[in-house]
Amino acid sequence: MEKLAIRSDWSREEVAQLYRTPLLELIMEAAAIHRLYHKPGEIQTCTLLSIKTGGCPEDCAYCAQSVRYHTGIQVHRLMEVEEVVSAAQKAKEAGATRFCMGAAWREVRSNRDFQKVLDMIRAVRALGLEVCATLGMLTPEQAHALRAAGLTAYNHNLDTSESYYSHIITTRTYQDRLHTLQAAREAGLSLCTGGILGLGESEEDRIDLLHTLATLNPHPESVPINALVPIPGTPLEEREPVSIWDMVRAIATARILMPRAKIRLAAGRERLSFTEQALCFVAGANSIFLGEKLLTTPNSSPSQDRELFSLLGAKEMPAFV
Numbered sequence: 001m002e003k004l005a006i007r008s009d010w011s012r013e014e015v016a017q018l019y020r021t022p023l024l025e026l027i028m029e030a031a032a033i034h035r036l037y038h039k040p041g042e043i044q045t046c047t048l049l050s051i052k053t054g055g056c057p058e059d060c061a062y063c064a065q066s067v068r069y070h071t072g073i074q075v076h077r078l079m080e081v082e083e084v085v086s087a088a089q090k091a092k093e094a095g096a097t098r099f100c101m102g103a104a105w106r107e108v109r110s111n112r113d114f115q116k117v118l119d120m121i122r123a124v125r126a127l128g129l130e131v132c133a134t135l136g137m138l139t140p141e142q143a144h145a146l147r148a149a150g151l152t153a154y155n156h157n158l159d160t161s162e163s164y165y166s167h168i169i170t171t172r173t174y175q176d177r178l179h180t181l182q183a184a185r186e187a188g189l190s191l192c193t194g195g196i197l198g199l200g201e202s203e204e205d206r207i208d209l210l211h212t213l214a215t216l217n218p219h220p221e222s223v224p225i226n227a228l229v230p231i232p233g234t235p236l237e238e239r240e241p242v243s244i245w246d247m248v249r250a251i252a253t254a255r256i257l258m259p260r261a262k263i264r265l266a267a268g269r270e271r272l273s274f275t276e277q278a279l280c281f282v283a284g285a286n287s288i289f290l291g292e293k294l295l296t297t298p299n300s301s302p303s304q305d306r307e308l309f310s311l312l313g314a315k316e317m318p319a320f321v
């Protein structure tokens, strides 16, 4: 197989056809493309820290941190720079090469807090880690300031399709989301943006989401594929877990559409067996979160991940690949 030109002009029909390819064939095609663009034994290891927790005014129906739901989450103000640096150092010692910082904000409002986040970015970057942040909506000026401080990537997930979006979030629009991605891109930041499966969306919605991601030009460098972790107290608390086959199908399709992207097996990984995770890696996933927690939801334990890496002979992808 030869490398083909990277495309951002996928039609909706092409994406739908690819998504509906018989699964075994889809996995094999994704695995072949994966080998062309990535070292197959390398997996990016990221750690995600909640630097400001809870009390978010947004109404994302899946989120433990929205002020609108009774999830029992403890609200914590923005952490101190030293606390964040200490967590980043520990993450590095545990094998992480990317450190992601998440703040439960609709947007960055306080200049004082923003300056503190810029200090965190400078300090974490000085440890030799890639730095990612997720802070809500950004203005172009804020995006430039983040870049100047040394931020590697900005995370802002699209979550689902444009047409299903208002079933999940009513406090902002899909276009707001796309504008922030554009501001981050124009400031020279890498983009980390993906979605969540299991929100109640249809197959058509999943295809639409993948089509939107794959027609961003250039493609996002990181594409997290999350499985909903239903949180008691949120409107989605009763949702059935998404099947492993749906996860694998979405990962494989994303791999083929966006060959250079790091496809991250993100939230929901802790309930997958080693065999199921290995299948996701074969289908093109090559990034995970390390650490006990993803913001406020549980994640696989570090000892389990060490065992998984050893079993698969996988290696951590170096930073800045």
Ligand code: SF4
Binding pocket: 056, 057, 058, 059, 060, 063, 064, 065, 066, 103, 104, 105, 106, 136
């Ligand atoms: S997902 Fe983010 S923006 Fe939405 S409620 Fe949670 S913290 Fe707020």
